[in-house]
Every structure is written in structure tokens, then in C-alpha cells.
Amino acid sequence: MNWRVVLFSLLVSLLIIKFGMCQKIEPGLKTKAEKRPNGKSKSGKGPGKTPASKPKVKTTPETPKEAQTYLTQVVNKGRFQKAGDTLTVHAGDTLELRCKGNPVEWAVPAYLEEDDEGRLRTVQHERYGTLFLANSTAADTGEFTCYPIHCEDKDCRKQYDKGVKVFIFFSDPQELFVPSADYYEVIQLRTNWPTVLPCQVTSPLAKVTLHREFPLVEVNVDGQEISFDVKKGFIIHRPKQYHAGSLYCVASLGNLRQSSTKYMLIYVNYPAAPPSPAIQASSDTEAVGQNLQVTCTVIGEQDVVVDFTWEYPGQKIGRPLYTQDSVQTVQVDGQNRQRTQTILLVDEVREVDQGTYTCTAQNLEGSRSASTSVKVQQSARTNTKPKKP
Ligand SMILES: *[C@@H]1O[C@H](CO)[C@@H](O)[C@H](O)[C@H]1NC(C)=O
Numbered sequence: 001m002n003w004r005v006v007l008f009s010l011l012v013s014l015l016i017i018k019f020g021m022c023q024k025i026e027p028g029l030k031t032k033a034e035k036r037p038n039g040k041s042k043s044g045k046g047p048g049k050t051p052a053s054k055p056k057v058k059t060t061p062e063t064p065k066e067a068q069t070y071l072t073q074v075v076n077k078g079r080f081q082k083a084g085d086t087l088t089v090h091a092g093d094t095l096e097l098r099c100k101g102n103p104v105e106w107a108v109p110a111y112l113e114e115d116d117e118g119r120l121r122t123v124q125h126e127r128y129g130t131l132f133l134a135n136s137t138a139a140d141t142g143e144f145t146c147y148p149i150h151c152e153d154k155d156c157r158k159q160y161d162k163g164v165k166v167f168i169f170f171s172d173p174q175e176l177f178v179p180s181a182d183y184y185e186v187i188q189l190r191t192n193w194p195t196v197l198p199c200q201v202t203s204p205l206a207k208v209t210l211h212r213e214f215p216l217v218e219v220n221v222d223g224q225e226i227s228f229d230v231k232k233g234f235i236i237h238r239p240k241q242y243h244a245g246s247l248y249c250v251a252s253l254g255n256l257r258q259s260s261t262k263y264m265l266i267y268v269n270y271p272a273a274p275p276s277p278a279i280q281a282s283s284d285t286e287a288v289g290q291n292l293q294v295t296c297t298v299i300g301e302q303d304v305v306v307d308f309t310w311e312y313p314g315q316k317i318g319r320p321l322y323t324q325d326s327v328q329t330v331q332v333d334g335q336n337r338q339r340t341q342t343i344l345l346v347d348e349v350r351e352v353d354q355g356t357y358t359c360t361a362q363n364l365e366g367s368r369s370a371s372t373s374v375k376v377q378q379s380a381r382t383n384t385k386p387k388k389p
Pocket residue numbers: 117118119134135
């Protein structure tokens with residue numbers, strides 16, 4: 001055997017061993033994630049979360065694509081700490097994160113993205129990237145992500161699926177909640193759509209409760225209907241009418257007890273689907289001078305507003321048309337349904353009215369269109385009519 005073959009088989013066996021190790025590590029990682037508060041490790045099991053998969057042999061061929069990405073926090077000069085799912089940093093301190101890879105790209109909480117006042121700095125080194133955040137504040141609390149960039153020649157791509165995330169709490173003894181600029185925030189409660197009350201704490205150790213203002217009561221957080229996520233706030237999983245009102249969070253830690261911004265929850269009855277309009281003209285072929293009616297009907301859920309818009313041939317010459325709109329409750333298969341209808345009235349049809357009539361119905365969930373075409377026939381009786389609109 002020549003030395004190339006030996007080296008190659010050695011590499012293959014190393015890769016196999018490495019692969020085997022990763023496989024064994026996975027279940028352990030999962031149990032760890034389940035133990036976290038709320039059991040919600042949204043960040044998943046990125047490749048960087050595999051602590052033991054650090055390459056042991058320097059000769060392992062590593063394209064950036066296969067490279068392990070992971071985050072470390074530089075605690076003191078020369079002292080590193082692997083960043084887990086979350087990190088807590090004292091507000092005021094400087095954060096220094098390292099992420100293996102060249103190049104890497106960083107994503108920071110939206111607040112920092114907009115307004116870092118020169119406190120945020122990133123540096124790319126030969127084997128890793130560094131993020132520095134000076135004079136940190138409670139408002140910097142949020143998710144920091146490092147994405148490896150994979151380059152082929154000059155074509156570089158951010159590897160979204162390989163991003164390594166760490167949620168960082170910047171704990172401030174004066175601010176248990178991430179400060180908000182608003183005294184209150186209006187939040188829509190959408191039917192069957194989880195609603196988040198974003199009372200973000202600055203310390204994972206704070207005890208957080210949810211309260212209603214009128215009447216003043218503590219809201220029961222059972223983990224099913226309403227749950228608490230230390231990285232998000234309270235989540236109302238299936239909003240109902242009775243969740244509406246003015247709510248706020250209270251956090252306590254040590255002797256400190258603070259209230260969050262107030263959240264005005266407004267219930268909006270969202271339809272399950274966009275409307276399905278049906279269109280029908282009073283006649284497919286209409287004689288000049290006759291009256292034409294095009295009816296567009298939506299049968300759907302009750303108490304859902306449907307808006308209509310029309311497109312019609314006479315539009316291009318500015319022909320004004322009129323509509324008759326109505327809403328009615330009708331019985332369909334023994335159930336109460338809402339019939340929303342618009343009738344487009346085309347009085348004294350002219351040649352310009354020939355063509356396609358389209359009705360678009362819209363509700364909060366989206367819009368759908370329906371079309372029909374109408375032919376206009378000359379009739380001797382109306383030939384003398386002026387053609388101006
Ligand atoms: C951090 O705060 C100190 C004191 O206010 C100031 O002198 C320094 O310039 C700040 N550093 C950055 C990077 O903003």
C-alpha cells in the first residue's frame with residue numbers, strides 16, 4: 001500500500017468514529033434540553049451543540065461546511081466558558097463571545113440592531129469570529145446567533161440551519177423587565193393563533209406572574225391554556241374572547257417586585273380561511289341598452305367582515321358603476337352561516353361593458369377572486385344612443 005492509501009483509510013475510520021460519537025451524544029443532549037424551564041429549546045440541536053465533537057486530529061479534512069460551530073463566552077482574559085442555551089451577564093459588563101469559523105456572521109436582538117451606539121463590535125480572526133458588546137444594558141437581553149458562512153470560490157452563503165444561538169440575559173438589579181418605551185402595548189388576540197405578552201425578564205431567576213387589571217386578579221397560568229417562556233413572556237395558546245382586557249406581568253427577585261408594561265388585549269374574530277366568492281351575471285349575453293347585474297356572493301362564518309372590490313370592462317373608460325351590498329344570516333345544512341353579497345349594477349349596457357367581470361372578496365385571512373364574462377349584443381332599438389360615457 002502506498003502512503004496515500006494508508007492516510008485515506010485512516011481518515012475514513014476517523015470520520016466513522018466521529019460520526020458514531022455524535023450519534024451517541026444526541027440522546028443525552030435531548031434529555032438536557034427537556035430539563036430546561038418550559039422545555040422549549042427552540043434553537044434545536046445545532047451541530048455546534050455537540051460538545052464532544054471537537055475534532056481530535058488536526059488532519060481531519062474540514063471544509064467550512066462540515067466544521068463544527070460553537071459559541072464560547074470569554075469570561076476573563078484567557079478564560080473561556082462554553083455558552084449553553086442561555087447565559088446571564090451583569091448589565092454594565094462587556095460581553096465577549098467567540099464563534100468558531102471563518103467567516104461567521106452574527107445576528108443580535110432587534111433593539112441592538114437598530115441602536116447600538118457603537119457599543120457593538122465584531123472582529124473576524126483566522127479561525128473564529130468575536131463579538132464584543134460594551135456597556136451592556138438590560139435592554140440588550142435577547143438572542144445572539146452566530147452563523148457559519150460557506151464559501152465556494154466567491155459565492156458565499158449564510159448557513160441558516162447551522163446557526164448557533166444563545167439567549168443572553170443582561171441582569172440589572174434595578175430592572176427586572178426589559179425596559180419598554182411604551183406605557184402600554186396593544187396586542188391582537190387572534191382566534192386559534194398563539195398570542196405572546198412579551199414581558200421579557202432580564203434574569204432567568206425572577207419569578208413571574210400574570211395579572212388582570214379589571215377586576216384586579218392574578219391570572220392562572222396552567223402551562224396549557226397559558227404558559228410562561230422565560231425567553232419570550234406569557235403565551236396564550238388559543239385566544240378566546242374572555243382573555244381580552246388589560247393585563248400585565250409582575251416579576252419578583254429578592255426584595256424587588258416590579259410590574260411590566262400594560263398589555264391591552266383586543267380580541268379579533270379571525271376567520272379560518274379566506275372567503276370563497278361565487279359570481280353570477282344576470283345574463284351571459286346582454287343586449288345594448290338593457291340592465292345587467294353581476295352578483296358576487298360569499299357564504300362563510302358569522303361575524304366576519306368581508307370586503308369586495310370589482311374589476312369590470314367599463315372601468316378603463318371611467319364608467320361609474322353602482323353596487324348593492326347586503327349581509328344576511330342564512331341556513332346551510334342546518335347551520336347558521338353568513339351570506340355577504342354585492343351586486344354590481346350596470347345600467348343601460350353599452351359595447352364597452354363587454355368582457356370579464358371579476359369580484360375579489362377579502363377577509364382578515366386573505367382574499368380570493370371569481371370571474372365571469374359577459375357578451376354585449378347590438379340591438380336595433382338602441383343603435384342611436386350616444387357612445388360617450
Ligand atoms: C462605555 O461607558 C464609558 C463610561 O460611560 C464610556 O467612557 C465608554 O466610551 C463606553 N464605551 C463604549 C464602547 O461605548
